[in-house]
Amino acid sequence: MNGVRVLLIDDEGGYTDALAKRLDRRGLSVATAGGGAQALEIMGQRSFDVILLDIKMAGMDGIKTLSAIKRQHPEVEVVMLTAHADTDIVISSLAMGAFDYLMKPADVEELVRKIEDAAMKKRSNSK
Incomplete structure (x- = not known):
């Protein structure tokens, strides 16, 4: 699915840069943000x-960022990434409207899927 516009939000610059390059090579249009406030600005x-x-x-965590994204841009789909298997946080993020979540480091092919x-869900909801 070429041309899908993706915003990768993570405060680990090395991870963000490496993952953005891998996704870009798979035909996705990727932008990055180093945190929640920067992401909302973008x-x-x-x-x-x-x-x-x-x-x-650090700063604005993923749950606060998700909440702000869903308030300001409810049509966008959000996939949560976590290196920490905190079931309560994952359940909370799904209840707030996250599309799904993956454990870091995520397999790139699984992440692309x-x-x-x-x-596809966003596009079908936009019609």
Whole structure:
């Protein structure tokens, strides 16, 4: 699914850069943000199909960022990424409208499939 617009939000710069390059090579249009506040600023200027959002970040964490995204951009689908298997946080994020979640480091092919599924859901809801 070429051309899917993805915003990757994570405060681990090395991980973000590496994952963005891998997704870009698979035909996705990827932008990055180093945290929730920066992501919301970027989302005010550009639209995205799917957001990849780390749960544990310094400053504005993933749950607060998810809440703000869903308030301001309810049509966008959000896939949560976490290195910490905290069931309560995952359940909370799904209840708040996250599309799904994956454990970090996520298998890139599985992540691409999840992004494609989320993008198809967004597009079908937009019709």
